[in-house]
Amino acid sequence: MPESDPEAEFDMALARAGLVVPPERRAAMMEGFRAWCEMRKLLNEPMPLATEPAFALTQPAGPRAFSSQAESLGDSENATKQNFRGSSPRHDAAGRL
């Protein structure tokens, strides 16, 4: 397996996101990125293939609810707040917790 290049990944992710880190803050951001790279290894623990994510999207029984927050922020795009409902083992078939 080829070794990853943190510097290249760092630059690529920022470029893809359209973000610019000022030169004087690059070292601090890079340190944060390296810490994140260590942490994310823990996400890859063995688990059954069929393990589903928590808080999966479910279809509501009635009209879909939208946040009014977008109105107060004056930004209709924010109105597309996702409709997350519970689906962990604590949830019943209707998606209730």
Next chain:
Amino acid sequence: MSMPVPSLAEASAGIAAGTLSPVALTEAALARIAALDPKLNAFITLTGDRARQAAAVAEAEIKAGKKRGPLHGIPYALKDIYDAAGIRTTAHSKLLIDNVAKGDATTTAKLEAAGMVLLGKLSTHEFARGGPTDALPFPNAKNPWNTAHFAGGSSSGSAVAVASGMVGLAMGSDTGGSIRLPATFCGLVGMKATYGVISRRGVVPLSFTLDHAGPLTRTVEDCALAMQVLAGYDPGDPGSAREAVPDYSADLRKGVAGLTIGRARAYDIEAGVDAEMMAAVDAAAEKWRVLGAKIIDVVLPSKQRMDACIQTILLAEGFAIHGEWLRTRPQDYGRVTRERLMMGAFVTGGEYVQAQRLRRIITAEVDAVLVGCDAILCAGNPTAAPRVVDVDEGPFRRSHPITGPFNATGHPGLALPCGFGASGLPLGLQLIGRSYGEAMLLRIAQAYEQAAGWLARRPELEG
């Protein structure tokens, strides 16, 4: 000289007995704010005229026999990420400096319907994500126990306002501990209810599946009174739970005899809890044992593993919200907020989904622990409030909050004072309960609070 306002329960009793009026109470609160806020910076927007009008209306209604409930005529305040119609919601940010809310958040509407009196909007870490020294349009709130120490965050102004006696109830929000940490640092009770119990509609989001709205109060009884108003299904919040609202005060004085509390000591050790905090939490466990509870050791999933889960979700969801502004208006964020939000650019779609899968497993593991006990006990933070100059304000913290894992699992968490450190700063613990088990947490907390006697101690403030 100003005096701290009474607790919600004391104020309610006074108003019911006719010995305290909403107008007098509101004036007392405004006098306290005038005396202390120039030093503590709890408020961003003070709505004094609106409060005086609301108090007069409440007083007239109560005199006319139209009392709405136990909190009628009592002041409250909102973290400045909650909407209140006609008042700006800034999230303590230049980006929303002119954002005037068209309507109330659901929580605001509930508190208003209960007849409470809004005093204003409170300081926060920018977008509930930044740090305590960011250069922002408004000053950062200061810990009333020692202004050189961290007030906690992000609900900093909420905790400062209640701890300094400006108001009896302040609303906060908790995405990784932002109610419970400032409660611990300022010696307060803070409730992060089960995900879905308190509506988030009209509250500026940070992370959709981790955000929780909730109250900060001085006492457990006050927390129960606030929960009674705040809890309930809201079709306007896509994450709201269709659960019946219990009577949060009904079992408050039933004691803890026969209950089992699971002491998560290994979790505290992994989190780096220091000696004085560990001793205080252990002493609290002993107090509960003396009061009749059974104390058992419990082992939670590793904190490191749970941190990976919550941090991945927080980074990705925060970036989804702020990505566009980070591209187009990066200079309008404080440095800490900007860099922490930018970290979300490093999370891939696969990593986000993997974190959500891990979240499901971890939630089930915590559920399994809670089968054997009525609540889990751990520290509210590894230490008492650090000095502001020592707070980690890097893009990615070296250690992550002890509170965060329960935002990922959605279980209710209650912060409760459990003593004072050598520096004179408050120490605090955290109780974690079964989903929708807030009433049980309040019952357990009430027994300790009454037996421990920490309530009598207040920060020394002039005014």
